[in-house]
Amino acid sequence: MNQQPTWGWPTDRLPRVLVVDDQAINIRVAFEALRGDHEVFMATSGEQGLQxxxxxxxxxxLLDVVMPGMDGHEVCSQIKAGPDGADVPVIFITGHDSDQAQVQGLGHGAVDFIAKPFHPEVLRARVRNHLLLKFQxxxxxxxALYDGLTGLANRRHFEEVFAGRWRAAERNAQPCAVxxxxxxxxxxxxxxYGHQAGDECLRQVAGxxxxxxxxxMDLAARYGGEEFVCLLPETSLPNAGPVAERLLCNVRELAVPHAASGAAPVVTVSVGIATSLGGSGRAPQDLLADADAQLYRAKAAGRNRACAASA
Ligand SMILES: [Mg+2]
Structure with a gap:
């Protein structure tokens, strides 16, 4: 390979490539071309390919177009329609690479075509290019969506999800909790303990x-610094309380020593709970402000506890 792997390329495993073709000889050629620096999976029918x-x-x-039973176009459509398939590139391997066949294949969500019979080096190079794009x-x-330190959603992602959930709550006059x-x-x-220990503490608390x-449908996010936020759609106050209690308990059970805390000998959190009914004329920011006010109350009352607005 003339290029070094770049960012996004997995460092702890080989890229996984699935080859679907009804002709064993074609699978063999693809396998020989890719083995060594890929983990290759094989299937000899469309149905088996989906499985x-x-x-x-x-x-x-890598998907053969012409197969008995479920053909490549159908397999590609089903992969693309599934929850895990939208971001997985599909390359058709076909003896029919007319313009019309290519338009049809691209319409089913394929990213590329390789004509049969293919040269192993061409296959390797195309696979590598598409893997590079996929990983990047x-x-x-x-x-863009997740916090690098904790792996939770980041604040922007939270706000986007919250806005969408709040609109749904308004349409259905359902409660929503924060x-x-x-x-x-x-x-x-x-x-x-130092900032490195602080980062590790935040990772554990996030977990x-x-x-x-x-x-x-519930979403936990890092709101900023040592502040986190949870969105609980379709949740009223009686159901949000137990979640907060479970959360408080989970953090205490980490048993991370905190000698400088006035609240407990271990790391703890304070929680502010706010709920509102969609259609009540309130906005997501109002709910966040309510939850923040309750968080302030929980801190004033001694921390390591949850407070909720008595609506
Ligand atoms: Mg075939």
């Missing part, structure tokens, strides 16, 4: 917060 796609979660798919795109998307969370005496923690959320 292996779900199980192996490949980074790229994944990396940029992740950097938890504002602050690590107790975190400045003292940094002063006492404990994430574990307290049970539903896929």
């Amino acid at each position: 292996v796609f779900r199980d192996a979660r490949p980074d790229l798919v 795109t994944d990396y940029l998307r992740s950097a 938890l504002m969370i602050d690590v107790d005496h975190f400045k003292q923690y940094n002063d006492c 404990a917060i994430g574990k307290a959320l049970m539903r896929p």
Whole structure:
């Protein structure tokens, strides 16, 4: 290879490539071309290809067009329609590379074509280029949406999701809950243990917060510094309280020593809970301000606890 791998390229594993072709000889040629620096998965029918796609979660798919039963176009459409397939490049390998066939394939979501019979080096180079693009795109998307330190959603992503969930709550007149969370005496923690330990503490607290959320629609985010926020759609106050208690408990159970905390001998958090009914004329910022006010109350009352507006 003339190029070194670049950012986004996985460093802890080989790229995974799925080859789907009804002719064993074609799979063999592709396998020989890619083995060594790829983990290659194989399937000899469209149906089997979809199954292996779900199980192996490949980074790229090489797909024969003409197969008995489910053909390549159908396989590609199903991959693209699935939750894990939108970002996985599919390259058609085909003996029919007329303009019309290519337009049809691109319409089904393929990124490229390779004509049969192919040269192994051409296959390797194209696969590499598309993997490079895929990994860079994944990396940029992740950097745009997630906090680099904790892996939780970042503030911008949270605000976008919140805006969408709030509109849904307004349409359906449903409740929505927000938890504002602050690590107790975190400045003292940094002063006492150093900033590297502080970063590790934030990572652990973030993990404990994430574990307290049970539903896929719930979202935990780093709001800034040592502040976190959770969005609980379709949740009223009686249901938000137990989540906050679980979260408080998870953080205490980390048992991270905090000798400089006035609240406890271990790292703890304070939580402010706010809920509102969609359609009540309030905005997401109002809910955040309410949760912040409750967080302030929780701190004033001694920290290591949750407070909620008594609506
Ligand atoms: Mg075929």
